Amino acid sequence: MTWMVLAALMPLVSPVIETSKGDSITIARLQYEGGGDWYANPSSLPNLLAAIRERTGIPVARREINLRPLDPALRDYPYLYLTGHGDVRFSPAEREALRDYLLAGGFLHADDNYGLDESFREEIAEIFPDAALTEIPVDHPVFHVFFDFPEGLPKIHEHDGKPPQALGIFHGGRLVVFYSYESDLGDGWEDEDVHDDPPEIRERALRMGVNLFMFVLGQAT
Numbered sequence: 555m556t557w558m559v560l561a562a563l564m565p566l567v568s569p570v571i572e573t574s575k576g577d578s579i580t581i582a583r584l585q586y587e588g589g590g591d592w593y594a595n596p597s598s599l600p601n602l603l604a605a606i607r608e609r610t611g612i613p614v615a616r617r618e619i620n621l622r623p624l625d626p627a628l629r630d631y632p633y634l635y636l637t638g639h640g641d642v643r644f645s646p647a648e649r650e651a652l653r654d655y656l657l658a659g660g661f662l663h664a665d666d667n668y669g670l671d672e673s674f675r676e677e678i679a680e681i682f683p684d685a686a687l688t689e690i691p692v693d694h695p696v697f698h699v700f701f702d703f704p705e706g707l708p709k710i711h712e713h714d715g716k717p718p719q720a721l722g723i724f725h726g727g728r729l730v731v732f733y734s735y736e737s738d739l740g741d742g743w744e745d746e747d748v749h750d751d752p753p754e755i756r757e758r759a760l761r762m763g764v765n766l767f768m769f770v771l772g773q774a775t
Contacts, residue, residue: 578613578614578615579612579613579614579615579631579632579771580603580614580615580617580618580619580631581599581602581603581618581619581631581633581634581635581767582618582619582620582621582628582631582633582634582635583599583618583619583620583621583635583636583637584621584622584623584634584635584636584662585620585621585622586622586623586636586638586642586643586644586648587643587644587645588640588641588642588643588673589640589641589643590638590639590640590641590642590669590670590673591638591639591640592636592637592638593620593638594637594638594639594667594740595637595667595740595741595743595744595748597743597744597745597748598637598740598741598743598744599617599618599635599743600616600617600618601743601744601745601760602743602760602763602764602767603615603616603617603618604616605743605760605763605764606763606764606767606768609700609764610700610764610768612771614767618635619631621634622648623644623648623649623651623652623655624647624648624651628651628655628660629655629658629660631660632659632660632661632770632771633661633663633766633767633770634655634660634661634662634663635662635663635665636662636663636664636665636674637664637665637666637667637670637740638667638669638670639667639668639669639670640669640670640673641670641673642670642673642674642677643673643677644677644680644681649677649680649681652681653681653682656681656725656730656731657725657730660730661729661730661731661732661770661773662730662731662732663731663732663733663734663766664678664731664732664733664734665734665737665738665739665740666713666733666734666735666736666737666738667738667740667741668711668713668738671735674733675687678723678731678733682723682731685723685724685725686723687721687722687723687731687733688721688722688723688724689719689720689721689722690706690720690721690722690729690732691706692704692705692706694729695769695772696720696729696732696765696766696769697720697765698765699765699768699769699772700761700764700765700768701761701762701764701765703761703762703765706718706720707719707720707734707737707762708737708758708759708762709736709737710737710738710739710741710742710751710755710758710759711737711738711741711742711749711751713736713738714736716736717736718734718735718736718737719733719734719735719736719737720732720733720734720735720737721733721735728773729769729773732766739759739762739763741759742755742756742758742759742760743756743759743760743763
């Protein structure tokens with residue numbers, strides 16, 4: 555993305571920054587029940603936030619914030635991130651709160667860290683019984699808003715020998731849930747000595763993360 559395009563995007567970003575608590579925007583990590591390690595990949599989001607700050611100039615925070623679905627501060631954060639290796643479980647009240655958050659303008663990025671797929675699909679079907687996860691086409695803006703991904707979601711880590719899939723739920727034409735399956739972006743965001751990923755793999759993961767963040771800010775107004 556050229557600086558002219560970024561400059562055009564900044565008026566969309568500024569109102570979102572002003573509504574965040576503190577002096578900069580950040581990503582909210584979703585804390586859930588069920589036994590899954592919602593806190594997985596502890597260095598991933600700080601590294602992604604650093605990449606966003608360095609590559610876009612947006613004054614993001616240095617760390618994420620952890621929130622539960624019923625936290626009243628949830629609506630202050632347009633980008634909600636969920637990951638882990640085990641079961642994801644929400645109460646009926648939490649499902650209702652998440653649905654309200656998403657329909658009111660929020661965005662959920664669920665990142666399959668291997669092991670949460672079955673339970674996540676069950677939970678998201680409970681939250682959106684009127685919509686299904688569908689493949690996000692490679693020409694969707696989320697793959698081109700800042701960095702260009704002509705083939706869609708990049709493959710970062712091997713799980714079951716399947717190709718990466720970007721699945722989404724749309725409401726009124728707006729993408730409200732982005733599910734990165736068989737990719738594991740969070741592993742690619744981690745410190746380089748955690749998984750020994752080559753630089754080009756980590757770079758692809760970070761670029762896709764920047765795209766997701768910029769896309770969310772662009773549709774948050």
